[in-house]
Structure formats: structure tokens, C-alpha cells
Amino acid sequence: MLIVDTLIVGGIRFVLDQVATAVDREMNDDTPWREELIAQQMRLELGEITEEEFAPKEAELLAKIREIRERQIDEAEAAEAEEEGEFKVTGADVTFEG
Numbered sequence: 646m647l648i649v650d651t652l653i654v655g656g657i658r659f660v661l662d663q664v665a666t667a668v669d670r671e672m673n674d675d676t677p678w679r680e681e682l683i684a685q686q687m688r689l690e691l692g693e694i695t696e697e698e699f700a701p702k703e704a705e706l707l708a709k710i711r712e713i714r715e716r717q718i719d720e721a722e723a724a725e726a727e728e729e730g731e732f733k734v735t736g737a738d739v740t741f742e743g
Contacts, residue, residue, distance in 0.1 A: 672713075673713060673720075678713070682706040685702050686703075
């Protein structure tokens with residue numbers, strides 16, 4: 646019975662790890678946003694949308710791409726610091742009594 650339980654737990658853990666890896670990969674991929682930006686630029690050049698319609702879409706897509714890039718940089722810096730054995734302070738809790 647213990648072996649069956651171990652196999653079930655191991656299988657569930659494997660599936661959840663695969664899901665987590667896929668979600669992480671999807672969150673850190675800016676390709677869909679870049680493709681959408683190119684599509685919007687093509688629509689603008691073809692005259693399907695106006696500059697006024699394009700500007701907010703462009704700003705939104707560029708913000709999403711920037712967010713992904715910043716997350717990638719933060720993760721790379723964290724991995725580098727972890728490899729070097731250094732720590733990075735990301736915040737502090739301060740209490741003032743008096």
C-alpha cells in the first residue's frame with residue numbers, strides 16, 4: 646500500500662511540476678505581445694485603424710512587454726546572486742515606538 650501511495654504522490658507531483666513549468670514559461674514569453682504589436686502596426690499602416698486608436702493599444706502592449714523583460718531581469722539577477730552566495734535586500738520592516 647505504501648508503494649502505491651508513493652507512486653500516486655510522485656505522479657501528482659510530476660504533473661504539478663510540469664504545469665508550473667508551463668505557466669512560468671508562458672508568463673515569461675513576450676512573443677504573443679510582440680506579434681500583437683506588429684499586427685497593430687500593420688493595421689495602422691494599412692489604414693484599418695487611426696493613430697488615435699493605435700496609440701493606447703501600443704502603450705498597453707509595450708507596457709506588457711516591459712513588465713516581462715523586467716521580470717526576466719529580476720529573475721536573472723536573483724539566480725546570479727544565489728549562485729554567488731550573495732543576498733539581495735528587497736524590503737525591510739521598520740517599527741517605530743515613541
